[in-house]
């Protein structure tokens with residue numbers, strides 16, 4: 001009856017999480033694809049379109065995530081893909097996110113190759129730097145920043161997705177740096193060597209993301225193995241300037257790829273530099 005329905009639903013373990021979503025309020029639609037944690041569907045919730053991630057139990061440490069969910073719900077910025085809530089009253093647990101009409105940035109770049117204006121590419125880098133500067137100011141590390149982990153809205157804004165989520169991945173092929181699925185080509189040297197993640201290692205990844213944007217979604221170090229990439233980085237080699245990148249933008253990429261984390265810019269500095277180039 002009415003009196004038993006708390007203002008906020010109660011989940012299995014009897015706690016009352018304000019981010020628990022009533023399953024009855026959620027309508028599921030067609031498949032959007034599948035990610036590290038399983039299937040992602042389109043959905044409708046409280047009159048808005050959402051993306052619903054159905055979490056496969058063997059893919060995520062769910063208890064750890066539910067603890068972290070309270071922190072992630074508080075991270076809110078126009079250039080971050082918003083987590084609206086979680087539905088953990090039945091299995092599989094599902095996560096509700098703001099829906100991004102134009103899908104992931106890497107696919108977006110590849111399907112529009114040859115039609116991307118320099119201004120649009122700079123705007124994309126600026127969008128990501130805004131979202132990342134907010135995470136940096138909140139002391140929150142992404143750990144897997146790349147074009148594949150950014151999404152594009154219906155008005156072509158780019159937003160950062162799945163920040164911090166690698167901490168809940170159970171597939172250790174993905175999480176340890178010697179293994180095949182580890183994103184070596186986006187990782188700073190200190191991350192590859194001793195898994196030392198920081199906002200400065202996110203800045204390194206952001207440099208590679210800028211390279212992806214100006215190369216219209218091409219993969220970095222395309223025909224080289226992870227081992228060859230590590231060796232070439234150790235000998236001081238870096239990704240070359242994309243043909244479409246202005247010198248000033250390539251200088252920012254090289255700044256992001258300084259060997260020593262402290263020699264790299266902050267996202268606040270990158271945002272400032274990109275915004276001043278954007279207004280030229």
Ligand SMILES: CNC(=O)Nc1cc(-c2cccc(-n3cnc4cc(C(C)(C)C)ccc4c3=O)c2C)cn(C)c1=O
Nearest residue numbers: 032033034035036040051097099100101103162165166
């Ligand atoms: C057409 N529009 C859309 O498709 N929109 C959307 C597609 C997806 C989507 C669909 C399938 C898979 C994934 N995906 C991709 N990479 C991931 C990476 C990780 C880490 C941990 C490895 C970083 C975790 C989960 C995922 C994941 O679920 C996403 C984000 C999510 N959202 C919010 C959309 O608006």
